[in-house]
Amino acid sequence: MSRIGLVVNPAAGRGRAAAAGPVVADQLRAAGHDVVDLTTPDVTSARARTAAFLQAPGADALVGVGGDGVVNLAVNAILTHAPHVPLGLVAAGTGNDTARSLGLDLRDPVTGVAHVVAALTRPPRRLDVGEITTLRQDATAADGDATPDGVRRFFLNVLSAGIDAAVNGRANRISRPRGPARYVIALAAELAAFRGFDVRVVADGVDLGDAGTLLAVANSRSIGGGMQIAPDASWTDGQFDVVTARTIPRRTLLRVFPRVYGGTHLSHPAVSVTRASEVHLLPGPGTERRLAPPPLVHADGEPVGRVPLRLRVVPGALAVLA
Numbered sequence: 329m330s331r332i333g334l335v336v337n338p339a340a341g342r343g344r345a346a347a348a349g350p351v352v353a354d355q356l357r358a359a360g361h362d363v364v365d366l367t368t369p370d371v372t373s374a375r376a377r378t379a380a381f382l383q384a385p386g387a388d389a390l391v392g393v394g395g396d397g398v399v400n401l402a403v404n405a406i407l408t409h410a411p412h413v414p415l416g417l418v419a420a421g422t423g424n425d426t427a428r429s430l431g432l433d434l435r436d437p438v439t440g441v442a443h444v445v446a447a448l449t450r451p452p453r454r455l456d457v458g459e460i461t462t463l464r465q466d467a468t469a470a471d472g473d474a475t476p477d478g479v480r481r482f483f484l485n486v487l488s489a490g491i492d493a494a495v496n497g498r499a500n501r502i503s504r505p506r507g508p509a510r511y512v513i514a515l516a517a518e519l520a521a522f523r524g525f526d527v528r529v530v531a532d533g534v535d536l537g538d539a540g541t542l543l544a545v546a547n548s549r550s551i552g553g554g555m556q557i558a559p560d561a562s563w564t565d566g567q568f569d570v571v572t573a574r575t576i577p578r579r580t581l582l583r584v585f586p587r588v589y590g591g592t593h594l595s596h597p598a599v600s601v602t603r604a605s606e607v608h609l610l611p612g613p614g615t616e617r618r619l620a621p622p623p624l625v626h627a628d629g630e631p632v633g634r635v636p637l638r639l640r641v642v643p644g645a646l647a648v649l650a
């Protein structure tokens with residue numbers, strides 16, 4: 329018998345996770361496990377309850393039910409408070425990019441929890457995690473800067489700091505419609521307003537220069553519900569795939585961006601992929617006045633702060649029941 333913390337995000341997947349939560353709890357209990365329900369609709373309380381569960385003795389696993397947001401919450405809680413505790417996921421969000429890249433069932437929570445129960449009997453998979461450190465002196469919680477866990481936090485899937493981050497930020501501000509349509513509306517608005525971002529990337533000490541269009545630091549492959557931003561990224565190679573596209577005219581972007589869905593953008597001459605284990609995202613030189621300031625950086629779909637940021641791979645830092 330294992331003692332398992334269960335954190336359900338009731339808002340995820342427009343109610344799918346709220347419906348899946350009791351099913352997951354029942355199945356874990358039916359398999360003989362002791363389930364501690366940490367669920368609450370308020371994200372701050374959910375963080376606090378998850379932290380308390382992990383800090384107390386006897387936690388054997390944490391299971392998250394929801395989308396990439398609840399995964400990000402769980403990963404930060406584990407790495408901050410109890411890095412040895414494995415994470416199980418039952419996908420019930422909108423995009424589910426982490427679960428998708430892990431090859432988990434995206435539709436049926438019964439199948440999802442059965443997979444977690446089976447994985448509890450085997451050694452967990454070990455995945456690389458990205459560590460984010462804000463380098464701003466004036467970083468504050470209110471700004472979304474590397475909080476609420478302090479100036480250091482973690483991501484499991486992909487960090488976005490180019491047009492993909494701007495789309496994510498805009499989508500989070502749209503209250504209606506809910507679901508994937510928000511991203512389409514946000515994407516159309518960002519493409520219409522696009523003029524390039526004044527941002528620079530240094531990867532393992534090498535200045536990659538202008539990354540004014542696309543800028544993704546990827547541990548795994550997809551964002552936005554299956555867009556293959558970094559189709560060759562590996563969770564076990566100890567490196568990020570840093571996908572950048574230099575500032576390009578809007579009409580070129582309109583041709584390149586749709587290719588991200590299938591991952592074929594990598595063959596466009598404006599796009600590069602660099603493997604690196606430490607990446608600095610920095611403000612650009614500020615000489616091009618037509619460029620926009622860098623957008624709020626997002627990781628696993630959550631706002632995490634503004635440049636300058638340092639990102640490091642923590643190889644094999646997370647144990648996953650998958």
Ligand SMILES: Nc1ncnc2c1ncn2[C@@H]1O[C@H](COP(=O)(O)OP(=O)(O)OP(=O)(O)O)[C@@H](O)[C@H]1O
Binds near residue numbers: 338374
């Ligand atoms: N345990 C929780 N309780 C309440 N809110 C949470 C919890 N975990 C995460 N959240 C917040 O809810 C928002 C949405 O969460 P989540 O990503 O899980 O669902 P989604 O948006 O439907 O799925 P996806 O991100 O995969 O598209 C996130 O911004 C996150 O901060």
